[in-house]
Amino acid sequence: MILRTLCSVLTMAVCFSLIPVKRLTPAPALRPDEQVAKQIRDRGLTDLDAYAMLTELTGTIGGRLSGSPQAAAAVEWGRQTMLKLGFQNVHLEPVMVPHWVRGAVEQGMVWGPNSGTALTLNLCALGGSVGTPEAGVEGEVIEVHSLKEAGELGDRARGKILFYNRPMDPTLVNTFAAYGGAVDQRFAGASVAARVGAVAVMVRSMSLAIDNVPHTGAMGYEAGVPQIPAVAISTQDANQLSELVKADKTGRARIKLSCQTLPDVESANVVGELVGSEKPNEVIVMGGHLDSWDKGVGAHDDGAGVTQSLEALGLLKRLGMTPKRTIRVVLFMNEENGGRGAAAYAAKHLVGKETTIAGMESDSGGFAPHGFGVTATPRVYRRIQGWSSLLQPLEADRLTPGGGEADIEPLGAKGVPLIGLQPESQRYFDYHHSIKDTLDKVNPRELEIGAIAMATLAFQIAQHGL
């Protein structure tokens, strides 16, 4: 595009006369709350500090799965960063976390004994999977599209490798809904398959992009059911494998994994705050999770939420805006494969003299925000809606019922209103839990606008209560 007043079809003389030298309309006077929102916005968009922090976190530490040396480094980075930003009461809250390691071996291939076709798979172990014997696991492949279909195989599944291949529903505009509709295969597919005697499972990656990148993610084993290896394969491989087993019913696969679960490790949530000047015991919790999967560097998931939370409170601090109620940033540990940090925080802080008046979270990527999802009583929902005009200049004023992910869920279970940042969702699962979740997928301004939206809303809650 060119600016339409700038010419194209006008004569050059008219065109030159149209060039704006300065704004002629004086800006309308702002209400005090609007003035505050504008100060936060102007400063944030000028500094873009969330991106600077994300560059540091992803560049110096990278992926940081619970229990890893990188996760420990991220905890120390979080603490140091909070101190640099001038937060108060900066401290660690220890928590024991699971320690699963991927290992060096991740291999798989499929072939059709009758058709003569073969395919080396782009795969990775799902987080929490057991490894295979050194020789691997081999079996005939059966494609299924749901847990129900897998369970109904009965004895036909014995000794086989089940291939879960139900894609995310592309007709759902919100990709989180599409993810929610498919991820049961990844999480529970192994135990459902093991109950009917399968020896391993392969799961189509949770992504709408068709490419050669496998996406990991949490899986769990049901108590009392044999634990069998579970891998994700790329969407392109899933499409090809589906063709292969259609063409040759005797199609077989072999998988080798050296992943394992080691003893729990001590880690920590990282906590810092600006203490409320009038009601210090009323606390707004604002956070993201510090751990990430090991495949990428956790830029969107959830380096974005971590650095947006730090920047949101950092902005208020830089601007000298003292909240009347306490705003506390919590960088949660172990969201991806255990939720231990979230549970520990709730267990420690939902008792005693302080009251958690809201939980705010960013864990849906660092894309341009559309607004917030809110889980609250109708009264509180309307109260938050009353501040949405302050988010309108950010184009982030879309409030929808239902919000908050795993890290603040334990607070919500005790009646705390939950507020989740909702960014544009189309690109998120293209990168999620894979080697593609890297800094270059994040736009500095989109990330910052999320931080500004969080700071704007958190400050209103701090000043006026809920």
Place this chain on the structure above:
Amino acid sequence: MILRTLCSVLTMAVCFSLIPVKRLTPAPALRPDEQVAKQIRDRGLTDLDAYAMLTELTGTIGGRLSGSPQAAAAVEWGRQTMLKLGFQNVHLEPVMVPHWVRGAVEQGMVWGPNSGTALTLNLCALGGSVGTPEAGVEGEVIEVHSLKEAGELGDRARGKILFYNRPMDPTLVNTFAAYGGAVDQRFAGASVAARVGAVAVMVRSMSLAIDNVPHTGAMGYEAGVPQIPAVAISTQDANQLSELVKADKTGRARIKLSCQTLPDVESANVVGELVGSEKPNEVIVMGGHLDSWDKGVGAHDDGAGVTQSLEALGLLKRLGMTPKRTIRVVLFMNEENGGRGAAAYAAKHLVGKETTIAGMESDSGGFAPHGFGVTATPRVYRRIQGWSSLLQPLEADRLTPGGGEADIEPLGAKGVPLIGLQPESQRYFDYHHSIKDTLDKVNPRELEIGAIAMATLAFQIAQHGL
């Protein structure tokens, strides 16, 4: 994130019991208009044909500046594509267009005779610029921040090279507003500088990204003023040059360009439609521009608008939805440096028996749409607002006053309501008019959602009128 019902803090038994096997709540019954919108949405998100067309246009033709062989190839591609899609009355409407060519030589350097520093510039000619003598143009550099400041230099500018370095305002959330506030330097900087005796101008690229990529774009010469060479330099170079001339007031630059303007060439708008079953003479125009700058492949600007328009009408055709009023796709020629196609279309079609009831355009990039900008009477605006609930499932229901860019502006000047797709704007100017405007910056679903929004709204207008 992991899906929060999926476990983390719950026991495994509870967790497994929560896995949704199927949806239990029946979907509410849809009104007929909602049913139509859902059909368009489901089909579009399943096929993703806009992206397939964009892959073809950018991959087989690439950049396509007016008058170039690539622009001619794009015209033929547009015609063939419309025929394949089954549009009616597919034809070309000839128009003479300017033919500016960049040439092989684009060089520049700056140095400080006193400080001893030097910098090779990442630059490109602005579109329409005259070239330099073979030896180049050399002069002392004066940094300015506005046309006014340049004009007020008076005799001090004689023989100098003016360096326009006012950045796009980062505090404006909408980047089109930031562009509009800075682009006067690019468009008119040369003539303002020439009036006070300058020999060339360098303009900071119109981008909020700080990198080494120059961004071209249209400039014009005022009649009766000497025509001097004009280049864009990258934002990083602009920052460095500013430091250089602060440190050494005698800082000089030399620029060499071999660009030139050749005689006008015949080209064409590409036109095709679905004829209205009840009121064929009432026409909704829907389009984007087929020409692009030569530096990238015009993926976002405006391959996006071209393929979204084709796909919007293509979707209606595939679904067998015959509009009551005619919906016409126009692929405009020469938006970037002349607007000849837009002027020719308006001159031809605003007379005679047909009535243009709305002009709809996509020329702001292929990112996830927020909604539409609408330039219309309050009555028509409210009428369009009445259909916005159909855009809500796309998260594209944000209507704002003021819409439509250069290609439908001549229709708007005659009172036709203008409707412009408004996508998320943060990334647009990072790529705009530069080598970075390539296919990999486009997300297939984001692009398609724009096409679906256009099809949805255009079909409502076609059925119900405005």
